[in-house]
Amino acid sequence: MSTDPTLARDLAAAATLRGSFLLRSGTIADTYFDKYRFEGDPALLRRLADAMLALVPAETQLLAGLELGGVPIATAMSLASGLPAVFVRKQAKSYGTCLAVEGGDVTGKRVLLVEDVISTGGAIADAVPLVRAAGAQIIGVVCAIWRGDGAPGITVMPDLPVRAAFTRAVRRS
Template identity: 70%
Template sequence: MIDPTLAADIREIASLQGTFRLRSGQISRTYFDKYRFEADPALLRRVANEMLPLLPADTEVLAGLELGGVPIATAVSLVTGLPAAFVRKEAKEYGTCLAVEGADVRGKRVVLIEDVITTGGAVADAARLVSAAGADIIGVVCAIWRGNGKPAIAALPDMPVTAAMTAADLGG
């Protein structure tokens, strides 16, 4: 069960009302501005702590998705001591020319870390890149699930997806 004070604090700082287009193309009257809680060290620490028990025991690397999953993966990494990798939306065209930076994921059991998931389109895109880098993706852990029903990603039907909070926990 989510810490009700955390849910209330996230709702207060990050829940915006209006008309918002989500990455999925859906229109929503409520938007969870994850950057507002990710930029607050105390809230970010509390979110990371809520995510810790959701990590599979055999996790070897945390892979934070650009951009919002990166600070969360870093915060979880600091607490667990697990190395972190950072997944770009596409390989950069300079320097290392990699889509997956940081910890080496090749041959490792990797958990994808995301901030807010509605349908999981960005997660499915990142999973392809992380798999192509040689990782064995064993799960997805997100801070907020705002999709319908139980957390799941249609494009990754066999992938376990867990969430620290849901839109219902946040009153949305």
Template identity: 65%
Template sequence: MSSETMLLLPDLARQIAKVATLEGEFVLRSGQVSERYFDKYSFEGLPHILRPLARAMSELLPPETEIIAGLELGGVPLVTAMSLETGLPAAFVRKEPKSYGTCRAIEGQNLTGRKVVFVEDVISTGGAVADALRLATQEGADVRAVVCAIWRGDGAPAIHAAPELPVYPVFTRADLEVQLGDQESQ
């Protein structure tokens, strides 16, 4: 990551933590229950956060990346912003193939034989990524990695059902919680 981006990360983490952190009891996609939730739509809809976040995420892309593929729904605004940032074509991965029109699960690009990186918002265990990997592999994609805004899982970032797939987060849950702690002490 560039030194300019590295300098901006603490401020970006503070902004995301401020607008996206919800306290309460939340059931995550994985089935886990959490008292803290990062509402991705709160920061993905704000251009002053989305633009630098897309830049930081773009800097994590492996150099061989040919297509970036955003997972429905939170990965779509991120991949669109990253496509504008990098000039790479974007694809959009549905949770399942649609039953009309093209009847495809992945829209926007032909992934066959292409080096693809998934783009996701918040990952805890990677269940949605594992589902998308299955769909992309069926379409002949060579999925190289996952870039995400926030890794909220335990331990090192990894997709439980696909541990060989590298996960590159801009922030971890701890990065945002540090910012929340800083805000609470001010």
């Protein structure tokens, strides 16, 4: 559990924008949560990485940051913990190494997926087959913020443990 009592407030203050925003759904909102605002702030990112590291299972051998938002968080967690990190593309690139999982060999390793914000888990569901195809054993997911309904979890992968540093209301979960 985080020993940083002001982190949730500071994340919300950095990332909550007011104005007129077109959402992916096509609706207009007067507030927008821009997660890249806290991912790009070194002090906040360090504090968030520390809070998320408290959720990492002891058997974890590799952190796997999902493109795009999971990459800076996994990197910060790696720097703070010494655990190696790899990076998961949305699809294998068509040139060079032609890999979907970059940064090192994951074969036979116990891998924890790292994501910034999860609402439905679609990006996780897309990444899992890519990481497994690379030979990894996925032991779970850790995210900064769970925005979905109910307890953190991926509906299409109910056996995959999901741990969240914060919930949609940006409170400690």
